[in-house]
Amino acid sequence: MTASTGAAINGGLATRDNGPPAEDFEAFYRANVDRVYRALAVTLRRDDLAGEAVAEAMARAYQRWSTVGNLENPAGWVFRVGLNWATSWWRKVRRERPPGDQPDHGRRGAAENVVMAREALDRLPRPQRAVVTCRILLDMSTAETAEALRISEGTVKSRLSRALADLRRDLNEEA
Numbered sequence: 001m002t003a004s005t006g007a008a009i010n011g012g013l014a015t016r017d018n019g020p021p022a023e024d025f026e027a028f029y030r031a032n033v034d035r036v037y038r039a040l041a042v043t044l045r046r047d048d049l050a051g052e053a054v055a056e057a058m059a060r061a062y063q064r065w066s067t068v069g070n071l072e073n074p075a076g077w078v079f080r081v082g083l084n085w086a087t088s089w090w091r092k093v094r095r096e097r098p099p100g101d102q103p104d105h106g107r108r109g110a111a112e113n114v115v116m117a118r119e120a121l122d123r124l125p126r127p128q129r130a131v132v133t134c135r136i137l138l139d140m141s142t143a144e145t146a147e148a149l150r151i152s153e154g155t156v157k158s159r160l161s162r163a164l165a166d167l168r169r170d171l172n173e174e175a
Contacts, residue, residue, distance in 0.1 A: 057082035076148035
């Protein structure tokens with residue numbers, strides 16, 4: 001990528017520098033869509049819902065790219081928008097479906113250790129899972145995670161510490 005595109009990739013995240021918006025967004029999208037999808041899939045526990053959430057969040061980012069592209073962490077913004085969209089979706093589904101009538105979304109043929117890790121992540125409370133997703137899967141800093149999840153940096157650190165301890169204990173019991 002050249003300076004003429006107006007986008008610079010820094011640590012996997014695109015930053016704006018007044019270049020053409022379409023090229024800038026395209027570079028951001030290519031650099032981040034898979035990571036944000038994986039993070040949402042882990043957090044939401046549903047690959048199909050994560051796909052819809054990332055599509056909606058990326059569409060919103062594109063519509064607001066002149067603002068989002070100037071953020072310090074646009075991938076964090078997209079993750080948060082996707083998470084908010086999925087939360088709204090779940091609320092709507094719960095209002096429409098009787099309890100116990102939820103579809104079964106079984107695992108797809110992954111390696112056993114990946115399944116064990118995913119199951120251990122799934123057992124974490126959602127706030128801890130969100131912090132693990134941001135800090136480890138999205139490789140966000142503590143400050144970026146706090147901003148994306150709208151919590152304090154201290155809360156990020158304590159949730160991550162508890163989550164990692166729970167994961168270690170859970171995975172050691174399964175081994």
